[in-house]
Every structure is written in C-alpha cells, then in structure tokens.
Amino acid sequence: MFKLSRRYLAWWAVAIGTAFLIVQVMCDLWLPNITSDIINNGVAKSNIDYIWHSGYKMLAISFLGILASGVNVYFAATQSQRMGSKIRDALFKKVSFLSNHEFEQFGDASLITRTTNDVIQIQNVMVMILRMMLQSPIMLFGASFMAYNKQPELTAVFLVSLPVLALFVGIVMFFAVPLFQGMQKKIDRINLVFREGLTGVRVIRAFNRDKFEQDRFEGANKDYTNTAIKVFTIVSFMFPIMTLIMSGTNIGIIWYGARLISNQTMQVGNLVAFMTYAAQILMSFMMLSMVFVFIPRASASAKRINEVLEMKNSVKDPQTPTALKDVSSTASLEFDHVDFRYKGAEKLAISDANFKAQAGQTVAIIGGTGSGKSTLISLIPRFFDPEKGQVLINGTDIKAMSQHDVHSQVSLAQQKSVLFRGTVRENMQYGNPDATDDQIWRAMEIAQATEFIHKDEDGLDAWVEQDGDNFSGGQKQRLTIARTLVKQAPVYVFDDSFSALDFKTDAELRHALREDAQIQKSVVVIVAQRIATVADADLILVIDGGKIVGQGTHQELKANNETYREIIDSQIKKGDQANG
The missing domain is CATH 1.20.1560.10 (ABC transporter type 1, transmembrane domain)
Incomplete structure (x- = not known):
C-alpha cells in the first residue's frame, strides 16, 4: 500500500x-x-x-x-x-x-x-x-x-x-x-x-x-x-x-x-x-x-x-520505433516463416506460416475448428508476438513499430460483434472520429447495413443499446463490418465476421468489397468457415493443426489439396451445394 x-x-x-x-x-x-x-x-x-x-x-x-x-x-x-x-x-x-x-x-x-x-x-x-x-x-x-x-x-x-x-x-x-x-x-x-x-x-x-x-x-x-x-x-x-x-x-x-x-x-x-x-x-x-x-x-x-x-506486458514498444511509411498505393502484408506458441504450451499453435499479399489482393483463411485461424490473424495487429519469424506490414516488421502505429495500420472485425452504447454514428466513428456521414453511409452500403438503418427514422442517430442488444446477430455483424471499413487502413481483417450472414448477403458484401476503390488500395484478410465465402479470394490459405498445408486459388486447391477437398466434400454433404 x-x-x-x-x-x-x-x-x-x-x-x-x-x-x-x-x-x-x-x-x-x-x-x-x-x-x-x-x-x-x-x-x-x-x-x-x-x-x-x-x-x-x-x-x-x-x-x-x-x-x-x-x-x-x-x-x-x-x-x-x-x-x-x-x-x-x-x-x-x-x-x-x-x-x-x-x-x-x-x-x-x-x-x-x-x-x-x-x-x-x-x-x-x-x-x-x-x-x-x-x-x-x-x-x-x-x-x-x-x-x-x-x-x-x-x-x-x-x-x-x-x-x-x-x-x-x-x-x-x-x-x-x-x-x-x-x-x-x-x-x-x-x-x-x-x-x-x-x-x-x-x-x-x-x-x-x-x-x-x-x-x-x-x-x-x-x-x-x-x-x-x-x-x-x-x-x-x-x-x-x-x-x-x-x-x-x-x-x-x-x-x-x-x-x-x-x-x-x-x-x-x-x-x-x-x-x-x-x-x-x-x-x-x-x-x-x-x-x-x-x-x-x-x-x-x-x-x-x-x-x-506491475504486470510486465509481453508485447512492448521498441525504444526507437520505426516511422510510418506512405503506403497510399504499396500496401502489403507478409508472414515470414512465423512460429507462435501460447505461454506455457509445449506445442506450437502456429508453425512456419509463410505468405505475402499486395494491395488489392484478398487473402482468405480456411480450416477446421481449432486449426489456428484466429490465432494466425491475432498476430497481425500484434495482440501476440511470434516466437520466430516476422510479420511485416508495408515491408516493416511490426515489432519495430509502436503498437499505436501498428493498430493504425490494421482495421479488424472480430468473431464476436461488439457494439457500444450510443448512436450508430458514434459506433461508426469509433475507429475514425473524423469520418463524414458520406463515408459512413458508403461503408454501410458495402456492409449491406443500409437496409435496416434507413428504416429507422433517426438514421445514423439511431440508438444502439449496450452490446447492440437491439439488433439481430446478422445486423450486428454488418454494423461491425461497416465500422471496420470506415477506418481507412492498409490492412483489413475480417475474423469469421460473415458467419451470421446468409449466402446472398455474403456474396453481395464481398462483391462490394472488391469494387470499392479504397479497399482496392489495401490488403483484405478474411477468415471463414464456408467455401462460398473464400472461393473468389486471390489467395486461399488452408490451415490444419497450426500449419498452412495449402496456398493458392480455389481451383488450384480444389485440384491439388486434399484438406481443401475434404472441406468442400463435408459442406456438400451437408446440403451446401452452392459451395462446390
């Protein structure tokens, strides 16, 4: 005391x-x-x-x-x-x-x-x-x-x-x-x-x-x-x-x-x-x-x-952080032979993750439950530090940047949709306080959220209860996706944040993402369970047991990767014919 x-x-x-x-x-x-x-x-x-x-x-x-x-x-x-x-x-x-x-x-x-x-x-x-x-x-x-x-x-x-x-x-x-x-x-x-x-x-x-x-x-x-x-x-x-x-x-x-x-x-x-x-x-x-x-x-x-x-944070800022680069047209994300294990664990959670994506590309990550998908993308905003290897954003190791700068480079929509008590506008401006109403509406159009917000006479001033309890699961997901898009960043990460959307809304949202001029300047990372969500990605990573067991397009993996074909077969057997 x-x-x-x-x-x-x-x-x-x-x-x-x-x-x-x-x-x-x-x-x-x-x-x-x-x-x-x-x-x-x-x-x-x-x-x-x-x-x-x-x-x-x-x-x-x-x-x-x-x-x-x-x-x-x-x-x-x-x-x-x-x-x-x-x-x-x-x-x-x-x-x-x-x-x-x-x-x-x-x-x-x-x-x-x-x-x-x-x-x-x-x-x-x-x-x-x-x-x-x-x-x-x-x-x-x-x-x-x-x-x-x-x-x-x-x-x-x-x-x-x-x-x-x-x-x-x-x-x-x-x-x-x-x-x-x-x-x-x-x-x-x-x-x-x-x-x-x-x-x-x-x-x-x-x-x-x-x-x-x-x-x-x-x-x-x-x-x-x-x-x-x-x-x-x-x-x-x-x-x-x-x-x-x-x-x-x-x-x-x-x-x-x-x-x-x-x-x-x-x-x-x-x-x-x-x-x-x-x-x-x-x-x-x-x-x-x-x-x-x-x-x-x-x-x-x-x-x-x-x-x-007095708890010492395992993720620390460097003494002399590297300054941010101007990446208006050169955004990139790279994992350079990354290993990661949780503290006290004997087995690696991520083993030798190695891939690179450039501006305008969409990287999709798919795999079974517990395969390490969310763990992998948690390394991008530096929620954890890798045991070995490097995670690079725009060519710079994120460990060389301050955490504030790293977070400014990444816009993340997590698995659990989190909304804060306040108005829709206040929630949308959470990652970009200077966002205009036009920018917010544009993000909501991409996220397919204008349908249920326009119905409310208050528009962007519509009230959001604690944790968004006055919206359905799909509506909350679309609002959190819109909030992610309002923040302009070189890297956008969507951690299984399309799971509550129907196939039609999912497809329309991904099409709008591909067509948006601002998103085309960034790298988009999507974690998903459904083949239909990842099929049109430029690069698909198949993860099994913490290892990337396959990389390529949908057609390449369908032809050459056994794990990917097993995921397709399992979803077709469940009646998900659209995924084939």
Missing part, C-alpha cells in the same frame, strides 16, 4: 492535513486542563469571573479545534478519493494495453473487482490512516503526558487496563485478519458467477439451467456472506469490550482518585481532567487498533492492484 500512497497521494496536501490534525489534537488536550482549572479555581473558590473567563477560552479553543478538524477531514476525504480515482485511471489504462495473454491471466471478474472493490478498500483505509492512524498516536502520547502531569500516581491504573486491551485486540486481529484477506477472493467469485449468468442468460434459459445457476450464485453469495458475518461479528466484540475496559478504568481512577482527594494530595478538578485524558488514551488505543485490523484487508487489495499495475 505504501507504493500506491507514494505514487498517487499529494504529499503537500497530506502535510497540510496533518498540521491541522496536530492543531485539533492540541485543542482536545487543552480542554480538560481548562475544565480542571474551572473546577479547582472557579467552582471551588466561587470565582464567577474566573469561570466566565475560562468558559470563553474553552469556546475559542473548541471553535479552533472544530475548524482544524474540518480542514483535516476535508484533506483526508479529498486525497483518499483522488487517490482512488488515480488508481482506477491507472488500472484502466494498464488493462487497455495488456496483451491478450496478460489479460487472460487475471480474468474479467477479477479485474472488475480490483478496479472497484479493491480500490474502495484502499480509499476507506486511507481515510482512516489520514485521520485515525495519524491522530491516535499523537493523542495517545499527548494524553499520557498530560495525565502524568496532572497526577503521576493515577497512571498506575493504565498498567492494568492497556495490557488487557492490547491482549484482546491481538486476539481479534489474529482471527479477523485472515478472514478479511480472504473476502476479496470471495468477491471475485461472486463477480465471476454473476458475470457468467448475465452474459450467458440465453444459454442458461435454453438449457433450462436457471435453478443450477441460481444455486451456484447462492453458494458463492453465502460463502462471502458467512465470512463477512463471521469477521464483522469478531470485530464488533471490540466495542463492548472497549466499553467494559473503559468503565473498569474509570472505576479504578475514581477509587484511587477518591483516596488521593481524601488525603488532600489531589484536587477534584484534576480527577475530572484525568478521567477525560484516560478516555482519550483508551479511545486512541482503540482507534489505532481498529486501523491495524482493517489495514491487512487494504494491504491485500493493494497487493492485488499492484499485481496488475
């Missing part, structure tokens, strides 16, 4: 807040002394003027203490909240640039918990630190000093009460701290189950697994709830025990103080002041103990946050 504090706290503000906290504590320590003087010199001697004079002094000191406390609370609250805001920003930026491998190490649910609940734990404890943890030791030593000055003999009472309180706090921390640390992982589990239930709600209903998922969530929820009840029950014992110890301490002080008063070695006002200082000492000790109970949970959260912030 110290790392996060050092990085994200404004220490000048902490110093100012601490200065006002010291002023507040000094006022709190001064007030019992004035009360003692009022009793000893005013009440006991019937000196009304002294009582009024001291009363005004108490009001002034109280007002100063309230003012100092308010300023300290302001700085503690604002700095803890700003620290939380900065941590969330840092986490979001870090996650945005993590490679796929690092992202998958944590998982969606855990990253959400770390960005929300874990940060909240840091914020809450930081307020406690800036208030109680700084105030308690100052108050503890200050009150002890003042109490000793008032009546040294009475401080012997603390030799009994403080060890008892310390022992009890130690027992509470022993049982509570491990439970606090485990609560964050249980929140991860709740988020995971809840997220899966939300994203897979249609599958759950289709398989009539509502009861199973409800039981699964109830199990995770009960596990967290039972742990929380247990830990907060343990912590709640501190308050009644604290009250008991304070009451016992006051009894001891009154009993011993009464004897001193009867022996005329102590004044009544000193006894009242000493009791106030005793309460301050015990409360300070209690607050300090409470902070140390909650700090381990915040430390566990800080550790989880630092794991993300």
Whole structure:
C-alpha cells in the first residue's frame, strides 16, 4: 500500500492535513486542563469571573479545534478519493494495453473487482490512516503526558487496563485478519458467477439451467456472506469490550482518585481532567487498533492492484520505433516463416506460416475448428508476438513499430460483434472520429447495413443499446463490418465476421468489397468457415493443426489439396451445394 500512497497521494496536501490534525489534537488536550482549572479555581473558590473567563477560552479553543478538524477531514476525504480515482485511471489504462495473454491471466471478474472493490478498500483505509492512524498516536502520547502531569500516581491504573486491551485486540486481529484477506477472493467469485449468468442468460434459459445457476450464485453469495458475518461479528466484540475496559478504568481512577482527594494530595478538578485524558488514551488505543485490523484487508487489495499495475506486458514498444511509411498505393502484408506458441504450451499453435499479399489482393483463411485461424490473424495487429519469424506490414516488421502505429495500420472485425452504447454514428466513428456521414453511409452500403438503418427514422442517430442488444446477430455483424471499413487502413481483417450472414448477403458484401476503390488500395484478410465465402479470394490459405498445408486459388486447391477437398466434400454433404 505504501507504493500506491507514494505514487498517487499529494504529499503537500497530506502535510497540510496533518498540521491541522496536530492543531485539533492540541485543542482536545487543552480542554480538560481548562475544565480542571474551572473546577479547582472557579467552582471551588466561587470565582464567577474566573469561570466566565475560562468558559470563553474553552469556546475559542473548541471553535479552533472544530475548524482544524474540518480542514483535516476535508484533506483526508479529498486525497483518499483522488487517490482512488488515480488508481482506477491507472488500472484502466494498464488493462487497455495488456496483451491478450496478460489479460487472460487475471480474468474479467477479477479485474472488475480490483478496479472497484479493491480500490474502495484502499480509499476507506486511507481515510482512516489520514485521520485515525495519524491522530491516535499523537493523542495517545499527548494524553499520557498530560495525565502524568496532572497526577503521576493515577497512571498506575493504565498498567492494568492497556495490557488487557492490547491482549484482546491481538486476539481479534489474529482471527479477523485472515478472514478479511480472504473476502476479496470471495468477491471475485461472486463477480465471476454473476458475470457468467448475465452474459450467458440465453444459454442458461435454453438449457433450462436457471435453478443450477441460481444455486451456484447462492453458494458463492453465502460463502462471502458467512465470512463477512463471521469477521464483522469478531470485530464488533471490540466495542463492548472497549466499553467494559473503559468503565473498569474509570472505576479504578475514581477509587484511587477518591483516596488521593481524601488525603488532600489531589484536587477534584484534576480527577475530572484525568478521567477525560484516560478516555482519550483508551479511545486512541482503540482507534489505532481498529486501523491495524482493517489495514491487512487494504494491504491485500493493494497487493492485488499492484499485481496488475506491475504486470510486465509481453508485447512492448521498441525504444526507437520505426516511422510510418506512405503506403497510399504499396500496401502489403507478409508472414515470414512465423512460429507462435501460447505461454506455457509445449506445442506450437502456429508453425512456419509463410505468405505475402499486395494491395488489392484478398487473402482468405480456411480450416477446421481449432486449426489456428484466429490465432494466425491475432498476430497481425500484434495482440501476440511470434516466437520466430516476422510479420511485416508495408515491408516493416511490426515489432519495430509502436503498437499505436501498428493498430493504425490494421482495421479488424472480430468473431464476436461488439457494439457500444450510443448512436450508430458514434459506433461508426469509433475507429475514425473524423469520418463524414458520406463515408459512413458508403461503408454501410458495402456492409449491406443500409437496409435496416434507413428504416429507422433517426438514421445514423439511431440508438444502439449496450452490446447492440437491439439488433439481430446478422445486423450486428454488418454494423461491425461497416465500422471496420470506415477506418481507412492498409490492412483489413475480417475474423469469421460473415458467419451470421446468409449466402446472398455474403456474396453481395464481398462483391462490394472488391469494387470499392479504397479497399482496392489495401490488403483484405478474411477468415471463414464456408467455401462460398473464400472461393473468389486471390489467395486461399488452408490451415490444419497450426500449419498452412495449402496456398493458392480455389481451383488450384480444389485440384491439388486434399484438406481443401475434404472441406468442400463435408459442406456438400451437408446440403451446401452452392459451395462446390
């Protein structure tokens, strides 16, 4: 947690807040002394003027203490909240640039918990630190000093009460701290189950697994709830025990103080002041103990946050990135004997991938499920780095370019259609904020999306719900294809993004792609399952087991490649006669 504090706290503000906290504590320590003087010199001697004079002094000191406390609370609250805001920003930026491998190490649910609940734990404890943890030791030593000055003999009472309180706090921390640390992982589990239930709600209903998922969530929820009840029950014992110890301490002080008063070695006002200082000492000790109970949970959260912030990205920018070239008519994409394996895997996922395509060419990739098609194209926008070989865009190794420049050279439509909450225009301008309405409509015409957008009276201002839930699967695919085309790039990649389209729409879309002047200046890469989708490509890559087992046109592969013929035969047998 110290790392996060050092990085994200404004220490000048902490110093100012601490200065006002010291002023507040000094006022709190001064007030019992004035009360003692009022009793000893005013009440006991019937000196009304002294009582009024001291009363005004108490009001002034109280007002100063309230003012100092308010300023300290302001700085503690604002700095803890700003620290939380900065941590969330840092986490979001870090996650945005993590490679796929690092992202998958944590998982969606855990990253959400770390960005929300874990940060909240840091914020809450930081307020406690800036208030109680700084105030308690100052108050503890200050009150002890003042109490000793008032009546040294009475401080012997603390030799009994403080060890008892310390022992009890130690027992509470022993049982509570491990439970606090485990609560964050249980929140991860709740988020995971809840997220899966939300994203897979249609599958759950289709398989009539509502009861199973409800039981699964109830199990995770009960596990967290039972742990929380247990830990907060343990912590709640501190308050009644604290009250008991304070009451016992006051009894001891009154009993011993009464004897001193009867022996005329102590004044009544000193006894009242000493009791106030005793309460301050015990409360300070209690607050300090409470902070140390909650700090381990915040430390566990800080550790989880630092794991993300300090995660080293396997995909790094070079120290001196190669500048972008002018590729208005010379776009190209090349795989030069590329090998790739997932981290920790024994077997290569992609083995010796080697091909080249020029501007105006369409490269189609086809193969069985799990053959490595999506893995291969994930290397183009540098979501992963190859183990061996080079991926070159416009003749430049993408590892020599900054990731920002690589992404500017590639426009990608992924398998899963992802739309963002907003208008159609805002979604279309996601990759090209300066795109005009004419450019958007042109892209939508190519993607065969004008049919259902024109029907909406709002046109490009039509509303898109989260994840595009107000559109069908085919409509979402066409909108994501249009968004890909709005971004002008040397390389366009379509990762099985025609799968929800019927044959007629598929054919019209690919024909429009071939005829578009802007697309003719670029390399188009299409991953598909259907022969009909890839048949008219300039270069077809047949992948099997991570290897390119065939390259050529449809007719060449049909005549010479066994794997390609097997794909054709399997689709013809399924009644897909158009694929032949």
